[in-house]
Amino acid sequence: MCLPKRVSGLAIQSVATAVGDILCFNFGLMFGITPAHMTLYESETRTPLNQATDPAGTAWLTGYLFLSAVLGALCSGALALRIGPKSVLLCAGLLQISGWFCIHFGYDIVHIYASRMFAGVAAGAAFVVLPIFINEIAESREKAARLTFTIELWRTLGILAGFVLGFYVHYDLVNIVGCAVSFVFSMSFPFVQESPHYYLRKKNVPCLEKSLRWYRGIRDIDDREKPEYLRELAEFKAELQCQEKNVGSTPMSHGYIIRLTFVSFLLTVCAKLSGVFVELNYAADFLGRTGYSTEVNYVVLAIAQCAGALLARLAGPHLPRKLLLCVSSLCSAAAVIALAFFKVYGQHWMLGSWVDRYLPIFLLACQLAFVSFGLYPLAAVVSSEVLPTKLHDLLYSLASAFSWLLLFGMIEAFNAVKATIAPGLVLYLWVFAGASIFVGLISLPLLPETRNRRPSAVQRELGYVDDGGVAKRCEVTNGHIATHI
Numbered sequence: 001m002c003l004p005k006r007v008s009g010l011a012i013q014s015v016a017t018a019v020g021d022i023l024c025f026n027f028g029l030m031f032g033i034t035p036a037h038m039t040l041y042e043s044e045t046r047t048p049l050n051q052a053t054d055p056a057g058t059a060w061l062t063g064y065l066f067l068s069a070v071l072g073a074l075c076s077g078a079l080a081l082r083i084g085p086k087s088v089l090l091c092a093g094l095l096q097i098s099g100w101f102c103i104h105f106g107y108d109i110v111h112i113y114a115s116r117m118f119a120g121v122a123a124g125a126a127f128v129v130l131p132i133f134i135n136e137i138a139e140s141r142e143k144a145a146r147l148t149f150t151i152e153l154w155r156t157l158g159i160l161a162g163f164v165l166g167f168y169v170h171y172d173l174v175n176i177v178g179c180a181v182s183f184v185f186s187m188s189f190p191f192v193q194e195s196p197h198y199y200l201r202k203k204n205v206p207c208l209e210k211s212l213r214w215y216r217g218i219r220d221i222d223d224r225e226k227p228e229y230l231r232e233l234a235e236f237k238a239e240l241q242c243q244e245k246n247v248g249s250t251p252m253s254h255g256y257i258i259r260l261t262f263v264s265f266l267l268t269v270c271a272k273l274s275g276v277f278v279e280l281n282y283a284a285d286f287l288g289r290t291g292y293s294t295e296v297n298y299v300v301l302a303i304a305q306c307a308g309a310l311l312a313r314l315a316g317p318h319l320p321r322k323l324l325l326c327v328s329s330l331c332s333a334a335a336v337i338a339l340a341f342f343k344v345y346g347q348h349w350m351l352g353s354w355v356d357r358y359l360p361i362f363l364l365a366c367q368l369a370f371v372s373f374g375l376y377p378l379a380a381v382v383s384s385e386v387l388p389t390k391l392h393d394l395l396y397s398l399a400s401a402f403s404w405l406l407l408f409g410m411i412e413a414f415n416a417v418k419a420t421i422a423p424g425l426v427l428y429l430w431v432f433a434g435a436s437i438f439v440g441l442i443s444l445p446l447l448p449e450t451r452n453r454r455p456s457a458v459q460r461e462l463g464y465v466d467d468g469g470v471a472k473r474c475e476v477t478n479g480h481i482a483t484h485i
Contacts (some may be wrong), residue, residue, distance in 0.1 A: 004420055013137050016192045016215075020089055020133060022149050022185040023126035025158035026096050028058060030119045034061050034163015040171060041109065044483035048171050053109045059415060062281050064406040065116040065123070070155035070401045072124025077132075077397025079125075082389065084198040087186045088125055090189060092160040095122035097182040104175040128400050129152070131380040132393055136195035137215045140234075142452065145381050146317040152377040153309040160302035167295040200236055203243065208236060220423070251462065263447060264383045264395045265402070270439045271379035272403035272480060274332060274371045275432030276305070278410050279364060283419065286425055291361035304365035308372030312367065316374070321382055322449050328374025329440035335367035340429040367432075375439060385450035 013275035041047055072092070079088050101117035102111050131148050165174045193215065199208035212218075216229055223229070279286055283301055284294050291297045316324060339360060342349075346356065365448040383396050410428070417424055 001395065002141070003091075003348070007217055007221070009139060009215055012141065012215055012217055013134075013139070013147060016137060017130075017134055017150060017423055019185060019188045019192060020126075020130050021154035022181060022188075023089065023092055023122065023130065023152055024154040024404075025161070026178065026181050027119065027123040027126065027184070028155045028158020028160075029165070029178055029254040029275070030096075030099065030116070031062070031121075032159040032164075032302070033066065033166035034116075034162075036163070036166030036295075037061075037171070041112070046105075049109060049112075050107050057109050059412070061112065061116055062277075063135055063408055063412045064113050065120040066277075066404050066411060068117040068120030069124030069127075069404040070408065072112045072121035072126075073128050073397055073400035074403055075172065075397075076123070076125035076128045077393045077395075080129045081201065081393055082130050083193045085129045085136065086189070086192060086194040086198070088129045089133065090124045092122040092129075093182060093186045093189060095119070095125075096327075097179065097186060100175055100178040100182055104172070104179065109130070111355075124400065126403060127380075128397050131384055131396070133195060135384050135389075136197040140217065141385060141450070142317065144384065145451075146313075148381050148384070149316050149377050151380065152372055155315050156302065156305040156309040156372055160299070160306050161293075163298045163302050163402070164485045167298065174485065178287035194234065202238060204242060205237070205240065209233065212236070261395055263386055264392070265399045266439065266442075267383055268377040268396065269403040269406065270329075270435040271371075271376045272407045273410075273431065273435035275336065275374065275428070275435075276368060276371055277407060278414065278428065279368065280305075281411060282414055283364070285414075287360055288363060290357050290359075297342060297361055301365055305368040308369035309377070311369075312373045312377050316377060316381075317451075320449055320452075321378060321385075321451050322443055322447055324374045325378050325382070325443045325447070326440045328370045328378075329436045332367045332370035332375065333436035333440065335363045335370065336429050336433040336436070339363040339367070340426050340433065344424055371436075375436065382447065382450060386448060 038055075038061060041049060041053045042055060042056050044052045047053070076088055099115040099122070102115035102118065106112055107117065130151060134147045135144045138147060165177060169177075183312075193211045194207075196208050196211040196215065199205075199211055212233060213224070213229070216232070218224055218226070218229055218482045237443070280298070280301060283298050287297050292300065342359060346359075351359070380396075383399075384392055387395060414428070417427060
């Protein structure tokens with residue numbers, strides 16, 4: 001990528017991350033247009049397809065999106081280690097273009113299903129590999145955390161744009177916008193350098209040095225003598241020598257591995273079970289005739305989610321991880337519980353017609369805002385800060401695949417579970433609240449505080465010790481060289 005001669009390494013990392021975030025925006029766009037286009041596909045007079053589809057057929061649109069995301073998430077972690085995170089993200093971009101082409105040129109519901117499958121595989125891969133890519137290009141863990149928080153912001157902005165385009169813009173123009181967004185990514189991201197850690201794994205020193213210089217803003221020959229750059233390069237070469245000499249790391253105890261696995265699965269799965277996608281996909285069912293019109297309700301919920309993600313980007317990196325995770329989870333659970341009680345007992349409270357109309361959308365908007373403020377972005381941030389690199393890549397991939405599979409089940413079972421409007425919806429609300437409460441209650445005693453702490457200190461708190469007391473490893477941890485004690 002052609003950049004000015006005098007540009008800082010942090011700016012380059014931010015630009016590379018922003019280009020990668022287009023994948024998250026594009027997924028949000030595809031997800032956001034689905035509720036509006038489901039009604040369009042079912043209409044006998046307005047359908048863009050050869051024939052209208054029944055509600056049972058359109059119900060599979062979101063299901064196929066999430067089911068195919070399972071495949072993308074399952075394979076992407078191992079692929080990122082083998083062919084590099086940049087290559088995986090480029091493949092995801094090509095799949096997104098294929099998805100939009102299927103919509104633009106499709107004339108049957110099968111073509112629309114194919115579009116969701118392409119987009120789902122791309123999304124599953126992007127949400128796993130993009131945090132890996134960010135951790136491998138960032139100078140430090142804190143800078144990696146700040147960049148990782150942008151993933152949630154771009155995803156929520158994409159959903160908001162999808163709702164607006166789906167409800168208020170002509171069908172053919174929406175597809176052109178989606179193709180254009182995919183084109184911008186596919187034309188820009190090839191100019192981004194592969195991460196230096198990928199070349200470390202491949203033992204390619206010249207490419208490693210070139211990638212490291214690019215991401216640290218080293219342009220002039222004189223800049224190559226900077227102490228920070230020389231120190232980081234020396235650490236990479238020391239790690240390479242350890243690999244060549246087959247110097248193994250200290251074996252991890254089974255208890256340590258189990259705890260790390262549980263932490264990763266806990267955060268990733270509960271973030272999906274917090275109800276964000278189910279509530280946004282079926283907002284018309286959760287809100288009924290309350291709030292504003294159906295279209296405005298969707299937009300209001302998306303705006304609330306964007307507000308939470310923006311606040312997370314601005315304040316999240318500066319707040320203690322455990323406190324933010326606990327407070328955001330419990331607050332989102334409180335909003336969902338209040339909505340569940342209102343749906344069951346609200347008619348007896350006599351709060352007035354105005355409160356009866358607008359309280360549900362206010363509570364649902366608060367819940368979405370709190371999830372985007374803490375629980376959802378921290379699932380990626382904390383996992384990358386507590387897990388060693390290779391273990392994180394594989395476990396985060398498996399946890400993401402499992403959470404997408406659970407989400408697919410919740411989406412497809414929704415219409416069957418809500419036999420009547422109140423009982424079924426309340427059951428889902430209690431599931432969302434339970435997932436958030438579970439995270440909030442155990443985050444303080446179980447999770448270590450990772451903000452502004454060295455990897456070795458986190459390892460000590462998690463119980464990873466050897467005869468010397470603390471794990472001493474010649475290994476890159478979460479994209480950064482671990483500090484030895």
